[in-house]
Amino acid sequence: MPTVTQTVDISAPVDRVYSFIADRPEGAPSFIPGLNRIANVSPTKADVGQTWEYEFNWFGLVISGQTRCTALDRPRSYQFQTITGNRSTWSYRFEPKDATTRVTLDVEYDVPQNMLARYASQGTLEKMNQERAAEALSTLKGLLEE
Amino acid sequence: MSVRLFHKGARIVLVVRRESAGIQSWWSPHVAPCDWAPILGARLELLALSPSSEGHAALACSLGRIEWTAGWHWSTISVRLERGSETKRTLVTAALLKAARYALPATQAN
Numbered sequence: 431m432p433t434v435t436q437t438v439d440i441s442a443p444v445d446r447v448y449s450f451i452a453d454r455p456e457g458a459p460s461f462i463p464g465l466n467r468i469a470n471v472s473p474t475k476a477d478v479g480q481t482w483e484y485e486f487n488w489f490g491l492v493i494s495g496q497t498r499c500t501a502l503d504r505p506r507s508y509q510f511q512t513i514t515g516n517r518s519t520w521s522y523r524f525e526p527k528d529a530t531t532r533v534t535l536d537v538e539y540d541v542p543q544n545m546l547a548r549y550a551s552q553g554t555l556e557k558m559n560q561e562r563a564a565e566a567l568s569t570l571k572g573l574l575e576e
Numbered sequence: 577m578s579v580r581l582f583h584k585g586a587r588i589v590l591v592v593r594r595e596s597a598g599i600q601s602w603w604s605p606h607v608a609p610c611d612w613a614p615i616l617g618a619r620l621e622l623l624a625l626s627p628s629s630e631g632h633a634a635l636a637c638s639l640g641r642i643e644w645t646a647g648w649h650w651s652t653i654s655v656r657l658e659r660g661s662e663t664k665r666t667l668v669t670a671a672l673l674k675a676a677r678y679a680l681p682a683t684q685a686n
Contacts, residue, residue: 450624457622459678460671466583466678485583485678492580515578572667573623576660 431517432541434560437534438567442574444526447533448505450574451522452476455497455510461569463562464488478502481513488516489558516540533570535563589653589676598640598657598665602676605650611681612644612653619675623668639668 440447450457453476459465467485480499485492495515502508509521518539525532539559587610593601604610617635620627625637634643640657655672657665 454622456618459674460619460623460667466586466674467680469680487583490581492583494578494580569667572663573671575664 431538432556433538434563435536436563436567438571439530439532440571440574441530444505444524444531447531448524452508455482462566586678597662598669600655602653615679
């Protein structure tokens with residue numbers, strides 16, 4: 431499966447950054463491009479096994495499915511997987527550095543064959559996904575810093 | 577899994593005026609009155625911007641104010657985020673616009 435990896439340093443305490451991402455999955459559409467809706471988060475408290483529904487605009491197609499939190503080690507790491515829809519695993523790592531937090535995002539994903547045909551090459555799609563991941567972390571930084 | 581061309585229940589929200597970072601006017605047609613307070617308030621709360629209601633058609637937050645008309649067939653929404661960095665105002669405005677277009681009302685979201 432292709433993987434994209436991006437890192438950003440955010441001038442905010444690690445607890446705040448971690449909480450923003452892990453404690454309220456409903457907030458993810460604010461910083462993930464193409465992710466337009468999250469609903470039915472259950473249970474409300476972040477933990478392994480927490481699930482939610484998502485709707486993602488993947489370069490012109492609306493893909494919906496369900497997601498499940500698969501690992502949570504506060505405030506060091508957080509991982510979830512899309513368990514229906516387009517399969518992907520999102521892993522966040524958090525490293526406090528002085529007054530900042532280094533966030534690393536790895537996304538491992540399946541490529542839908544119909545999208546592969548549309549964009550001609552897997553390389554093109556991977557570049558687009560790298561750019562989306564970079565935009566997500568850049569937006570996250572902008573929203574969390576004062 | 578479901579693959580579609582459109583989001584179910586999405587609202588049409590058009591940006592009709594951009595004055596500067598965080599200052600925009602939107603227009604949204606609809607077939608019944610739309611309660612923008614829970615839709616926009618929930619997103620402001622997720623962004624930790626301390627939203628508070630100001631009457632029946634406005635919200636204040638730590639960056640500024642959002643107000644709207646509550647018509648039957650359309651709404652006009654005025655976003656005026658005048659505090660904070662230009663980057664933050666731009667990103668918060670984009671997050672609010674996404675919520676206005678796609679967020680489900682609270683009763684449907686959970």
